[in-house]
Amino acid sequence: MKGVTNDSPAVDYQRPEYEMSTSDTEVGKNSMDIVRSFITTWNDHDVNATMELLDPSIVFQSPLFSDPVRGIKARTEVNDNFMTSMPDFAYRLIRIASDGDYVATELVGTGTSTGPAKLPGRDPIPPTGRHVEFPMAGFFRVTPEGKIAEERYYYDRLVLLQQLNPPTQS
Numbered sequence: 001m002k003g004v005t006n007d008s009p010a011v012d013y014q015r016p017e018y019e020m021s022t023s024d025t026e027v028g029k030n031s032m033d034i035v036r037s038f039i040t041t042w043n044d045h046d047v048n049a050t051m052e053l054l055d056p057s058i059v060f061q062s063p064l065f066s067d068p069v070r071g072i073k074a075r076t077e078v079n080d081n082f083m084t085s086m087p088d089f090a091y092r093l094i095r096i097a098s099d100g101d102y103v104a105t106e107l108v109g110t111g112t113s114t115g116p117a118k119l120p121g122r123d124p125i126p127p128t129g130r131h132v133e134f135p136m137a138g139f140f141r142v143t144p145e146g147k148i149a150e151e152r153y154y155y156d157r158l159v160l161l162q163q164l165n166p167p168t169q170s
Contacts, residue, residue: 031142032096035103038140038148043090047079055147063157064119075151081118085127086111091138105138109155113164125164132163 034053041049051072060069060078069078082089089111096105110133116124136155143149 031103032098034142035140039091055149059150061152084115085117101142103140107136134159
């Protein structure tokens with residue numbers, strides 16, 4: 001084009017900061033595969049297979065807990081309580097992306113309240129028989145050994161609780 005100049009220096013893609021190593025790509029692919037396996041085993045309600053994918057020092061965070069849940073024993077208790085309250089709970093995976101050992105997911109959580117929901121710091125929520133469906137984001141960190149070491153979820157807790165126990169109309 002006439003009169004247009006490009007005064008920017010040419011990008012040197014041979015410089016290290018532009019390098020994309022196969023190992024980084026493979027780590028990301030493997031990390032995504034492990035998180036996909038986690039979601040699949042959870043949805044199959046295969047608790048043993050799900051727990052096998054977690055690192056013994058797993059750190060789990062969710063809006064329903066004021067403090068992170070640490071360690072495989074505590075995470076197992078959370079799973080047991082959760083599966084008692086919503087045995088049909090499943091994740092619907094919308095999108096997944098990774099950057100090395102970190103994996104981000106867009107999910108929809110869905111299930112039916114058929115048992116008491118035990119949450120820290122409050123009385124159990126009795127079963128309501130209500131179906132819930134809510135959008136959420138899940139973030140995971142996968143170790144070089146292929147275990148999930150961090151599992152963090154973000155969702156609107158109020159939306160979930162209102163679906164479980166909608167306000168009464170006067």
